[in-house]
Amino acid sequence: MISPTPLELAQSGSLEELYGKLGAVRMGAGWAKPTPSLWAEPKKTFLPFVWSYAKAKGALDAAGRLINTELAERRNLILQNPAGDYATSRTIVAAYQMIMPGEKARSHRHTPNALRLIIDAEPGAYTIVNGEKLTMMPGDVVLTPNWCWHGHGNEGGACAYWLDVLDVPLVQLLEPMFFEPHPDDFEKESVVANASPMYFSWADTQRRLAEAGARSNRQPAEIALGGLGREKSALATMALSMIELKPKQSTAPRKVMANSVFGVANGSGTTEAGDARLSWSRGDVIVVPAWQSHVHRSDEGAVLFRVTDEPVMEKLGFLREGKPAH
Numbered sequence: 001m002i003s004p005t006p007l008e009l010a011q012s013g014s015l016e017e018l019y020g021k022l023g024a025v026r027m028g029a030g031w032a033k034p035t036p037s038l039w040a041e042p043k044k045t046f047l048p049f050v051w052s053y054a055k056a057k058g059a060l061d062a063a064g065r066l067i068n069t070e071l072a073e074r075r076n077l078i079l080q081n082p083a084g085d086y087a088t089s090r091t092i093v094a095a096y097q098m099i100m101p102g103e104k105a106r107s108h109r110h111t112p113n114a115l116r117l118i119i120d121a122e123p124g125a126y127t128i129v130n131g132e133k134l135t136m137m138p139g140d141v142v143l144t145p146n147w148c149w150h151g152h153g154n155e156g157g158a159c160a161y162w163l164d165v166l167d168v169p170l171v172q173l174l175e176p177m178f179f180e181p182h183p184d185d186f187e188k189e190s191v192v193a194n195a196s197p198m199y200f201s202w203a204d205t206q207r208r209l210a211e212a213g214a215r216s217n218r219q220p221a222e223i224a225l226g227g228l229g230r231e232k233s234a235l236a237t238m239a240l241s242m243i244e245l246k247p248k249q250s251t252a253p254r255k256v257m258a259n260s261v262f263g264v265a266n267g268s269g270t271t272e273a274g275d276a277r278l279s280w281s282r283g284d285v286i287v288v289p290a291w292q293s294h295v296h297r298s299d300e301g302a303v304l305f306r307v308t309d310e311p312v313m314e315k316l317g318f319l320r321e322g323k324p325a326h
Ligand code: GTQ
Pocket: 074, 076, 094, 095, 096, 097, 114, 150, 164, 166
């Protein structure tokens, strides 16, 4: 269609005629609302869901026979929300990853922030973050923030399995995606530090949870890994915490304008989120998308690792707590 002139637009005799000309100048009548641009409350596009670690382990063991880290770079299984084709929630993607004895997964860096919760590993599994070698044992959390070099290796005798959590969907949305392979393929250990801000050991987590649990006798204890809320969060886009449910405890019901991914560090339980009732045990992953009323319960006791995009919502002024339905 030839672009109408200002005069031709000005002389439109009816709305239909005007609408017919607007397309060619890439304008749309906002009042005619072909697709609504505003709505009263979040749409809750993404669904609450649970992924089975036992099934992921089976699939990763098969992948271990079928593909190596030379070819794959990362042997990972993306946890795709049933409402979409890639992301686990609007801003966060989670994945299970496995590395076999003797393997190395090449070093690289990228703008998405990443972190991992180790599920099963024996001594010998490690990540090198900016030249520093960090051991990976069950319950440990390792951070690889925006643009930090990271590669994985396994010098032990058993396959190592962990959960990756990244803000890739947020970076895709905002578009500041950059990625670089390491010039040496695998970054060598070059830094020896006593305590790394990139590393949270399971032993420290358990000790801190026990202390926090002694103070809060009835409510589940929650401790921040690297700062929460208005304090500085561990990563610019994601805050991390560990929640301990003693036997028969449940969390206070919440409905928050932030997305959460929970990794089951220990124990078992159920999560009610929206209309879903999700049962889980050690290693499983639960997603509770934003604005879904939810509560976690445990009969035998559990520790949940929570990753949330609350820092994004808070920095932008969008963080809200609603009235939970549970
Ligand atoms: O371990 O570096 O699951 O870059 C997805 C992208 C893991 C990693 C993932 C990654 C990594």
